[in-house]
Amino acid sequence: MLFNSLHFLLFFPIVTILFYLLKHKWRWILLFIASTYFYSAFYLPYILILYAIIIVDYFCGLLIEKRQGKVKLFWLLFSIISNIGLLAYFKYFNFFIDIFHVFVPQKLHHLDILLPIGLSFHTFQSLSYTIEVYKGNQKAEKHLGYFANYVLFFPQMVAGPIEKYSTLGKELRAKHKFKYKNISNGLRLILYGLFVKMCIADNLAPLVNEFYLNPTHYYSSSAWIALFAFSIQIYADFYGYSTIAIGAAALLGINLMDNFKQPYFASSFYQFWQKWHISLTTWFRNYVFFPLGGSYVNSFRWVFNILLVFSLSGFWHGANYTFIIWGFLHGLFYLLEKGLVKFYPETIRQNVFFKFLGANITFILVTLIWVFFRAENFDKAILVLSQCFTYGFDASLNLKISFELISMLVIFLLLEIAIFNTRVDHFFKNSHVIFRWTGYIILIISLLLFSGIQSFQFIYFQF
Amino acid sequence: MKKLFYKLCILLPLFVFCLLTTNYFYVKYYYWSNAEAIDAKLLFTQDSLENCSDVLYYAESSNATAANTDTCLQSISQIIDSLSPLKVNAVDHGAIHARTFLQLIKNLKTDSKVKTIIVTLNSRSFGSPWINSHLETNIAQANVMYEPNLPIFKRIKLSFNGYDNKSIQLRDQDLEKDWSSVKLNVPESFPYKTVRQWDNAMAKGTYLLPNGEWDMPKITLACHYIKTYAFPIDLNTNPRIKDFDEIVYIAKQKNIKLIFHLLAENVQYADSLVGKELVNIMHQNKQLLIDRYHKDGVTVVNSFELVNGLDFIDQDWTTEHYNQTGRLALAKNVLKYLQ
Numbered sequence: 062m063l064f065n066s067l068h069f070l071l072f073f074p075i076v077t078i079l080f081y082l083l084k085h086k087w088r089w090i091l092l093f094i095a096s097t098y099f100y101s102a103f104y105l106p107y108i109l110i111l112y113a114i115i116i117v118d119y120f121c122g123l124l125i126e127k128r129q130g131k132v133k134l135f136w137l138l139f140s141i142i143s144n145i146g147l148l149a150y151f152k153y154f155n156f157f158i159d160i161f162h163v164f165v166p167q168k169l170h171h172l173d174i175l176l177p178i179g180l181s182f183h184t185f186q187s188l189s190y191t192i193e194v195y196k197g198n199q200k201a202e203k204h205l206g207y208f209a210n211y212v213l214f215f216p217q218m219v220a221g222p223i224e225k226y227s228t229l230g231k232e233l234r235a236k237h238k239f240k241y242k243n244i245s246n247g248l249r250l251i252l253y254g255l256f257v258k259m260c261i262a263d264n265l266a267p268l269v270n271e272f273y274l275n276p277t278h279y280y281s282s283s284a285w286i287a288l289f290a291f292s293i294q295i296y297a298d299f300y301g302y303s304t305i306a307i308g309a310a311a312l313l314g315i316n317l318m319d320n321f322k323q324p325y326f327a328s329s330f331y332q333f334w335q336k337w338h339i340s341l342t343t344w345f346r347n348y349v350f351f352p353l354g355g356s357y358v359n360s361f362r363w364v365f366n367i368l369l370v371f372s373l374s375g376f377w378h379g380a381n382y383t384f385i386i387w388g389f390l391h392g393l394f395y396l397l398e399k400g401l402v403k404f405y406p407e408t409i410r411q412n413v414f415f416k417f418l419g420a421n422i423t424f425i426l427v428t429l430i431w432v433f434f435r436a437e438n439f440d441k442a443i444l445v446l447s448q449c450f451t452y453g454f455d456a457s458l459n460l461k462i463s464f465e466l467i468s469m470l471v472i473f474l475l476l477e478i479a480i481f482n483t484r485v486d487h488f489f490k491n492s493h494v495i496f497r498w499t500g501y502i503i504l505i506i507s508l509l510l511f512s513g514i515q516s517f518q519f520i521y522f523q524f
Numbered sequence: 525m526k527k528l529f530y531k532l533c534i535l536l537p538l539f540v541f542c543l544l545t546t547n548y549f550y551v552k553y554y555y556w557s558n559a560e561a562i563d564a565k566l567l568f569t570q571d572s573l574e575n576c577s578d579v580l581y582y583a584e585s586s587n588a589t590a591a592n593t594d595t596c597l598q599s600i601s602q603i604i605d606s607l608s609p610l611k612v613n614a615v616d617h618g619a620i621h622a623r624t625f626l627q628l629i630k631n632l633k634t635d636s637k638v639k640t641i642i643v644t645l646n647s648r649s650f651g652s653p654w655i656n657s658h659l660e661t662n663i664a665q666a667n668v669m670y671e672p673n674l675p676i677f678k679r680i681k682l683s684f685n686g687y688d689n690k691s692i693q694l695r696d697q698d699l700e701k702d703w704s705s706v707k708l709n710v711p712e713s714f715p716y717k718t719v720r721q722w723d724n725a726m727a728k729g730t731y732l733l734p735n736g737e738w739d740m741p742k743i744t745l746a747c748h749y750i751k752t753y754a755f756p757i758d759l760n761t762n763p764r765i766k767d768f769d770e771i772v773y774i775a776k777q778k779n780i781k782l783i784f785h786l787l788a789e790n791v792q793y794a795d796s797l798v799g800k801e802l803v804n805i806m807h808q809n810k811q812l813l814i815d816r817y818h819k820d821g822v823t824v825v826n827s828f829e830l831v832n833g834l835d836f837i838d839q840d841w842t843t844e845h846y847n848q849t850g851r852l853a854l855a856k857n858v859l860k861y862l863q
Contacts, residue, residue, distance in 0.1 A: 066685040104694065175693050241527050259683055502542065509546050509676060510554060512683040514561055515665070518691070 156380035179219030237314030250308025258301030263513025328419035627670035792833030
């Protein structure tokens with residue numbers, strides 16, 4: 062079920078009303094049924110995969126807590142292999158088969174299966190639980206229902222934010238009373254999330270798709286427009302989803318972590334990764350980078366660790382070399398930046414002009430690197446990049462941007478500037494009543510009149 | 525809770541007011557451009573034709589597609605119009621089906637000049653390949669525009685995915701499921717009970733060239749005929765049946781004479797490429813449709829075997845595209861029932 066669907070607009074109010082009508086002790090059953098229904102609406106059979114993850118990690122959690130030494134480690138490894146195994150089978154099998162074919166002439170068949178929506182998200186979330194239990198930071202959950210809801214919780218199950226059990230588990234267990242504040246904040250977040258997804262991302266998607274279909278048909282000016290358009294599209298798409306997810310959870314009184322903090326205003330790559338897909342960055346930092354030694358290793362190893370973590374994070378997104386290159390390039394620029402920063406004194410780094418310059422350079426570089434994320438293969442990515450600089454001698458087309466789209470982008474930019482360092486619900490809450498209601502009306506009218514007429518699935522659903 | 529209730533009392537009327545105002549601006553500035561953007565142009569076509577036509581001919585691409593070699597490019601509806609004293613116009617668009625016809629017919633005004641409607645009854649459209657076609661999402665989207673609703677509601681439905689927008693992968697999966705599991709109406713002695721079994725058997729070298737190699741173009745075409753025409757029509761679940769049934773109901777309500785035009789299929793090629801078992805299935809489906817709608821009092825023009833195999837434009841695929849001879853034959857056949 063998509064957030065931007067009539068189905069969800071009907072489903073969610075029913076769940077919310079029932080949630081507050083039910084006694085606390087029964088609510089986990091409602092959330093379990095609602096989450097199962099929500100996921101089954103995509104493709105019914107794949108709910109069994111989620112149930113399998115729940116069962117395996119629930120029992121692994123209990124066994125890890127009870128056992129010591131090698132047996133404890135065995136159950137952790139069992140959980141990791143089960144989760145990563147599922148991911149490898151559904152997501153990476155065909156990719157590995159292709160690599161196998163490079164070395165061995167014998168032909169193996171590709172799997173002709175659908176990738177379960179959001180598999181990378183719920184395996185990573187569930188894995189974080191068993192790892193935390195192993196480390197002794199988290200007590201094993203005895204109640205299968207609550208644990209199931211942690212993996213299944215419908216607002217964030219298919220595209221995050223990836224939450225730790227210590228936070229989401231506590232939220233799911235807490236007794237939530239009906240509060241007007243939660244309802245208004247939740248609705249504000251949902252409204253803004255829908256605007257960002259439907260008016261920005263869905264309007265930019267046709268433009269980007271048109272260009273990427275035949276990049277050589279377009280002038281270099283159009284190539285740059287398409288590159289920036291994708292940069293904004295992917296942000297709006299994922300940010301929109303996360304905002305709706307946080308808003309939907311807030312309506313039920315459940316707090317989810319913020320996944321974005323205006324990443325395109327970041328003045329460096331380091332800052333960018335503190336503001337972009339925060340929950341995934343945190344996951345890789347805690348469960349890959351730190352176990353590799355983190356920063357407490359020699360310089361050579363540290364460089365290796367950084368590049369490995371960024372490349373792995375790229376690979377997490379998809380079974381394609383392009384994603385690995387995307388991650389690797391981010392790691393490379395991160396390292397270059399770290400190296401350069403040492404030459405500039407603190408006073409210069411804090412200077413407003415240099416921050417502004419840094420933000421622009423970071424945004425342009427991030428935009429260029431997105432090409433590897435968007436292109437279907439390496440050759441296409443190089444073709445797109447070359448199109449930006451060759452002035453397209455064979456090109457004959459320009460991408461057309463409507464006045465309405467420009468208006469939407471201006472509203473989006475102004476709101477993003479306005480909510481800098483805060484969140485949209487807090488921003489509206491603290492605004493003057495006239496300004497607040499003008500804002501609501503503009504967002505609603507934009508949704509009614511200017512939302513994308515074609516539907517595009519949330520990009521991160523495929524991961 | 526009280527605070528929320530009071531707010532709702534103010535907000536709901538305000539919301540309705542906003543909705544109606546937005547609807548006004550939407551119709552004035554964006555409605556038609558939106559309809560064009562999602563290829564729902566028949567909205568204008570029907571609007572402009574219903575006050576100057578006695579008969580409307582609802583069709584997919586079968587009506588107007590012509591061969592490169594045709595000297596006469598008239599569509600079936602234009603031929604009917606030229607041969608009939610009645611004014612006949614077409615509401616046609618490639619790849620559409622009963623659901624689109626239904627929505628359009630619902631939109632016919634009560635004071636419309638139209639007294640008769642002819643709707644193409646394309647037996648191929650009842651099969652799984654068309655029901656699960658990759659074009660279905662776009663057609664479903666356009667159908668939202670054809671629904672007889674307030675324009676702003678249609679816009680909301682489009683924005684919030686209020687139509688069948690299953691992914692291509694899921695559609696393919698449903699199609700494969702049908703091909704592998706739906707039992708065909710074939711004699712007990714026939715070895716292949718599903719499309720998949722039949723198709724696999726056909727693909728394994730039924731046709732050989734004199735040099736001993738497989739005749740791949742012929743095998744591909746034969747397999748395609750099997751996948752396209754070998755299906756049973758379940759009267760209870762087939763979505764096209766539901767749509768055609770509703771068309772019958774709406775036409776009766778609007779007091780409009782309804783004619784179903786059962787389109788010609790290339791039965792000759794089906795016979796020569798695959799065999800009598802496939803032809804039997806095609807005939808079973810044809811008869812089922814004729815019987816069902818005769819029973820409902822609808823005039824069914826049977827053109828099923830009216831066109832010679834060579835008069836189909838696409839010789840290497842299954843379509844209902846006819847050359848000028850074929851179109852003339854069909855038009856004359858319809859004309860008999862119109863007068």
